[in-house]
Amino acid sequence: MKTQLNRRDWFKSTLALTAGIALTSSLTKELMAAPLSEAERSFFGLKTSDAQKVRLNSNENPYGPSEKAKKAVMESLSRGNRYAFNELEELKKIIATKEGVDASYILLGAGSGELLVQTGIAYGLEGGRVLSAYPTFPLLMNYAQQMKAAWDKVDLNEKLEHNYEALASAIKSDTRLVFSCNPNNPTGTVVSDSIVRGFCEEASKKTLVYADEAYLEFLDPSQQKSMVSLVQNNPNVVVSKTFSKIYGLAGLRIGYLVGQPDTLKKIAQYGDTISPSQTALAAAKASLGDEDFMKLTREKNSIARKVLTDYLDQKKIFYGKSLTNVVLFPAPKDGKKILSQLDEKGFLIRIWDYQGKEWCRVSIGTQDEMKNFVRAFDEVVA
Ligand SMILES: Cc1ncc(COP(=O)(O)O)c(C=O)c1O
Missing domain, CATH: 3.90.1150.10 (Aspartate Aminotransferase, domain 1)
Structure with missing residues (x-):
């Protein structure tokens, strides 16, 4: 396989997947x-x-979904015949303001799952290794493995938390990406933000760090310390969030990735530029910041x-x-x-x-x- 799939190859392989796979x-x-x-x-x-x-x-x-989200979805249906170019840019701007970054730092996806898949493909195609705690949400690593990468796993500690010290020691010269999930799935456990931040800072000197924060908003607002603040000065940190969990929009499929534009460009080349849908964008806009x-x-x-x-x-x-x-x-x-x-x-x-x-x-x-x-x-x- 080539180091990078071009877009035609990518569509061909996607077609093969959708056509050929029985469940x-x-x-x-x-x-x-x-x-x-x-x-x-x-x-x-x-x-x-x-x-x-x-x-x-x-x-x-x-x-x-919240009542506000349901109302927004109903209203968005009349725009269902139109590609959501404007709505997409509008939501990016709103998210960017919330996250304290420029809109060029936001990549939207049909759920954060889509962004995990794209990242897994983009980095997996480079070969080498991807690293994560285990057990964790494995979607990115599964795709990286289906490309050309090996998946290194580090057990959780005895409290079923990420062992960041062990993860740091497991980074090898050919580790292309480390996946950090805080809070973690399947455990719901949380590691203090100072440890996670220290890990992200050090690990990102050697490799890309993907911080998955799908469940962060379940914490008390005073405890929600996102790694997004690292992104501004660091092309080697990306952070994903989703509307599926705290906002209850899992079936509508919308999430986003925060990262520097060049890093996002590398990831975005394996996705569609007009994902997600009008209904998902409307629900997300109505939900965002619904305290x-x-x-x-x-x-x-x-x-x-x-x-x-x-x-x-x-x-x-x-x-x-x-x-x-x-x-x-x-x-x-x-x-x-x-x-x-x-x-x-x-x-x-x-x-x-x-x-x-x-x-x-x-x-x-x-x-x-x-x-x-x-x-x-x-x-x-x-
Ligand atoms: C840790 C984590 N990240 C990402 C996802 C993907 O969620 P979605 O694609 O709905 O945003 C999940 C789903 O359960 C998850 O547990």
């Missing part, structure tokens, strides 16, 4: 946003329809999360100290049985494989959903 193909599994565990591989063929189930499997926001809705989500999420963590405390089950809408803990029994018995009771969760063990990853739903979930889970593992 069960191994490539799709490789590229799935969150890795499929052994338990899930064997269970997914058996599971019943998801339509009426409580979705505690994708870290979604059960309260979104009331963010506060509501934060407060309700932390009350509902406590239902789960109180249960785990009571059962003396270890878990990572999550400050977001997801909790990871060791599976008390066979993962496939947990998945299928919860499925029968109407609940969806994920099982992750890590260090030769199975782990339950449970997203936080509403307080009532979590009360019903712990009751069902207790019966399943009894």
